[in-house]
Amino acid sequence: xxxxxxPPVVPPVVVEGETLRRLxxxxxxxxxxxxxxxxxxxxxxxxxxxxxxxxxRDLAQRGWLGMVIPTEYGGQGRTYxxxxxxxxxxxxxxxxxxxxxxxxxxxxxxxxxxxxxxxxRHFLPRISRGDIVFGIGMSEPDSGSDLAxxxxxxxxxxxxxxxxxxxxxxxxxxxxxxFFALARSAPLDPAHRHQGLSQFIVDLHASxxxxxxxxxxxxxxxxxxxxxxxxxxxxxxxxGAIGEGWQQVTSELGFERSGPERYLSTFQLLxxxxxxxxxxxxxxxxxxxxxxARVAALHQMSFAVSTALEAHADxxxxxxxxxVLGTTTEGDIADYVDTLTASGWIEDEELYTLLHxxxxxxxxxxxxGGTNEILRGVIARGLGLR
Amino acid sequence: xxxLERLAVSTRPDPDLVGMxxxxxxxxxxxxxxxxxxxEFDPALWAHLDELGLTRLTASESSGGxxxxxxxxxxxxxxxxxxxxxxxxxEHGVLxxxxxxxxxxxNDGALRTVCRPDPSGRALNVTFARDAAAIVALWEDGDCWxxxxxPTERTRLTERRxxxxxxxxxxxxxxxxxxxxxxxADTVGHxxxxRGALARSAQVCGAMERVxxxxxxxAREREQFGRPIGxxxxxxxxxxxxxxxxxxxxxxxxxxxxxxxxxxWQDPGMLFTVGVAKSCVxxxxxxxxxxxxxxxGAIGTTLEHELHVLTKPIxxxxxxxxxxxxxxxxxxxxxxxxxxxxxxxxxLTGRR
Numbered sequence: 068x069x070x071x072x073x074p075p076v077v078p079p080v081v082v083e084g085e086t087l088r089r090l091x092x093x094x095x096x097x098x099x100x101x102x103x104x105x106x107x108x109x110x111x112x113x114x115x116x117x118x119x120x121x122x123x124r125d126l127a128q129r130g131w132l133g134m135v136i137p138t139e140y141g142g143q144g145r146t147y148x149x150x151x152x153x154x155x156x157x158x159x160x161x162x163x164x165x166x167x168x169x170x171x172x173x174x175x176x177x178x179x180x181x182x183x184x185x186x187x188r189h190f191l192p193r194i195s196r197g198d199i200v201f202g203i204g205m206s207e208p209d210s211g212s213d214l215a216x217x218x219x220x221x222x223x224x225x226x227x228x229x230x231x232x233x234x235x236x237x238x239x240x241x242x243x244x245x246f247f248a249l250a251r252s253a254p255l256d257p258a259h260r261h262q263g264l265s266q267f268i269v270d271l272h273a274s275x276x277x278x279x280x281x282x283x284x285x286x287x288x289x290x291x292x293x294x295x296x297x298x299x300x301x302x303x304x305x306x307g308a309i310g311e312g313w314q315q316v317t318s319e320l321g322f323e324r325s326g327p328e329r330y331l332s333t334f335q336l337l338x339x340x341x342x343x344x345x346x347x348x349x350x351x352x353x354x355x356x357x358x359x360a361r362v363a364a365l366h367q368m369s370f371a372v373s374t375a376l377e378a379h380a381d382x383x384x385x386x387x388x389x390x391v392l393g394t395t396t397e398g399d400i401a402d403y404v405d406t407l408t409a410s411g412w413i414e415d416e417e418l419y420t421l422l423h424x425x426x427x428x429x430x431x432x433x434x435x436g437g438t439n440e441i442l443r444g445v446i447a448r449g450l451g452l453r
Numbered sequence: 454x455x456x457l458e459r460l461a462v463s464t465r466p467d468p469d470l471v472g473m474x475x476x477x478x479x480x481x482x483x484x485x486x487x488x489x490x491x492x493e494f495d496p497a498l499w500a501h502l503d504e505l506g507l508t509r510l511t512a513s514e515s516s517g518g519x520x521x522x523x524x525x526x527x528x529x530x531x532x533x534x535x536x537x538x539x540x541x542x543x544e545h546g547v548l549x550x551x552x553x554x555x556x557x558x559x560n561d562g563a564l565r566t567v568c569r570p571d572p573s574g575r576a577l578n579v580t581f582a583r584d585a586a587a588i589v590a591l592w593e594d595g596d597c598w599x600x601x602x603x604p605t606e607r608t609r610l611t612e613r614r615x616x617x618x619x620x621x622x623x624x625x626x627x628x629x630x631x632x633x634x635x636x637x638a639d640t641v642g643h644x645x646x647x648r649g650a651l652a653r654s655a656q657v658c659g660a661m662e663r664v665x666x667x668x669x670x671x672a673r674e675r676e677q678f679g680r681p682i683g684x685x686x687x688x689x690x691x692x693x694x695x696x697x698x699x700x701x702x703x704x705x706x707x708x709x710x711x712x713x714x715x716x717x718w719q720d721p722g723m724l725f726t727v728g729v730a731k732s733c734v735x736x737x738x739x740x741x742x743x744x745x746x747x748x749x750g751a752i753g754t755t756l757e758h759e760l761h762v763l764t765k766p767i768x769x770x771x772x773x774x775x776x777x778x779x780x781x782x783x784x785x786x787x788x789x790x791x792x793x794x795x796x797x798x799x800x801l802t803g804r805r
Contacts, residue, residue: 073666075662075700075703076696076697076699076700077700077703077704079463079465079707080464080704080707080708080711081461081462081463081464082461082462082463082464082708082711082712082715083460083461083462083801084459084460084461084462085459086459086460087460087461091801146460148460148461149460159797334797337796338792338793338794338796338797339793341788341789341791341792341793341796342789342792342793344785344788344789345789345790345792351785351786351789352785353778353781353782353784353785354781354785355781355784355785355788355789356728356732356780356781356782356783356784356785356786356787356788357732357736357781357784359729359784359785359788359796359799359800360705360728360729360732360733360781360784361701361732361733361736362800363705363708363725363729363800364701364702364704364705364708364729364733365701365704366800366801367704367705367707367708368700368701368704370461371704374461385700388696388697388700391693391694391697392697392698392700392701440686440690442693443689443690443693443694444686444689444693446693446696446697447683447689447690447692447693450665450669450692450693450696451669451673452669452672452673452683452684452688452689452692453683453684453689
């Protein structure tokens with residue numbers, strides 16, 4: 068008898084069905100109209116850098132927000148695969164999707180899984196309408212990759228908890244209404260570092276919350292420091308169980324790591340470079356084919372992972388693989404186009420705008436959501452090396 | 454799950470067939486002789502595969518084949534390549550049998566290989582030509598294509614070997630044998646190139662997946678500084694990149710195989726889709742071969758070790774039916790002509 072073969076690192080590819088193809092056409096048509104009407108200018112990395120609450124509400128009206136939230140909570144009751152398709156179409160045209168990104172990807176699913184009935188009834192309809200905007204508060208000044216070392220404290224008080232500490236790299240906190248904060252609700256036990264952590268739903272307009280900008284190297288303001296100075300969290304704003312924070316934040320990582328935002332952040336630049344090669348303002352170069360091929364294969368890989376997640380299969384290793392490959396590729400696209408252009412050449416101003424933004428955003432691609440070094444470790448563990 | 458099926462269609466090969474093939478090639482790998490510098494055709498293995506109906510797995514039943522789809526065909530090619538099996542499954546079963554069917558020529562099942570001779574009737578790099586009873590030649594005759602089934606004894610062979618030590622001969626045909634051959638449809642020439650490229654991609658994927666297993670075993674067993682080398686992050690990262698690159702190549706290849714199987718190669722997007730596979734496979738091969746040899750250390754460079762039985766054919770096959778550079782150029786041309794607004798539909802469907 069042969070040994071039982073090890074399952075593949077990434078689930079087998081699947082072919083998109085007719086329902087999804089029609090949905091793509093519908094979204095694509097809407098987006099073409101929006102661009103035509105000058106509603107937005109296609110850009111790179113728009114899930115972090117382009118914030119437009121009106122656009123978010125328009126998507127909600129079309130039924131493309133709260134997609135995986137059940138209809139009884141005001142959502143669309145659709146599948147992760149339908150959301151995948153809508154997400155891809157939004158990202159490839161560089162639409163302004165940052166305002167709802169975190170809520171659509173993480174907050175909604177987490178509330179569905181861990182929220183109380185009251186929390187679901189309160190937040191999910193608002194998320195689905197685009198009326199409430201969420202951030203996520205995980206990293207801290209001394210906790211980057213080592214998330215279990217967070218020091219924000221949650222102290223038990225009458226009727227709730229008081230949160231004190233500092234969260235950093237909170238995207239859009241200055242525009243957001245609330246965020247999920249991971250905090251230590253019991254003293255650190257060095258032997259069991261993942262215990263004693265809890266998640267709290269924090270109203271960012273509450274007293275004791277102070278938000279300070281962190282300006283990125285291009286001069287833009289996307290990130291923030293969020294200082295929590297004894298912020299009162301009522302008991303009904305605890306997410307899930309006290310002490311279960313680590314399991315809660317790590318259980319949804321498959322979706323966070325394997326989605327299309329991990330390979331499409333610079334797609335507008337790639338598309339503009341293809342056009343420039345056709346027009347002759349950039350030299351036709353085989354490197355374009357290489358990068359296009361990788362994006363095409365990443366689309367298939369990411370869709371395969373989403374299909375596995377939809378079927379509740381374990382896909383942590385596969386999701387890490389998508390993120391390592393995808394974020395490297397989207398960054399390489401920026402560098403690749405840069406190697407084709409001459410300094411000071413501004414014949415195609417739009418291409419330059421996209422290129423410069425991509426170069427400046429690039430370092431973040433392989434850092435956010437788990438650095439590629441951490442993720443290679445996750446893959447190695449999945450392969451049985453750790 | 455019924456709902457999921459409506460959204461996404463799976464095209465996995467028949468699990469019973471895959472299980473049988475995995476056992477068969479595992480048995481072959483565990484009993485084959487130690488690697489040698491020269492790779493020779495294995496007639497015993499071939500006879501066994503022939504008895505099981507595997508040598509012409511994807512050829513139609515009416516022509517003496519087993520009538521399986523490309524999904525099964527690609528699984529066979531991958532598992533055989535993973536075992537380093539020295540048999541021309543792609544040449545005989547996938548390409549040769551198909552060309553004979555297209556030409557309406559009989560197929561007696563004797564060992565065949567394939568090639569595309571130039572206008573002077575000469576073909577280079579014809580794998581296992583010296584072992585074949587006949588050579589199926591696809592010949593461009595002006596603006597049409599002909600397929601000839603020429604007994605090897607009617608050709609002049611110059612024996613050569615490729616990087617992997619496999620028979621890879623130069624074949625000189627008599628022009629009269631080619632000129633008299635039956636005409637085939639115009640599309641056959643183009644499709645031959647695509648089918649060859651995808652068959653090679655499937656073989657390289659299978660071999661790269663076996664490389665990952667060899668590397669993992671070594672990283673767990675080899676100890677330095679008092680612990681298995683797989684415990685070091687530097688090694689873990691080399692291995693992780695082997696896994697991710699070969700997974701990307703697999704996703705691209707399986708996508709092309711699924712599209713070929715479901716549309717019987719009639720989809721106009723096949724050129725792009727096969728190109729994506731060939732490009733991803735080709736670039737993955739660079740990382741996989743480099744990192745595997747780095748992890749295995751000096752022992753992996755020796756003749757007695759299994760690793761070169763995989764890495765050398767990986768490099769040979771990624772460059773057949775179009776170099777990596779040529780396929781990247783083809784994709785670049787398709788992408789550029791699609792332009793900014795049509796690049797994404799091109800990526801999804803292969804069509805402009």
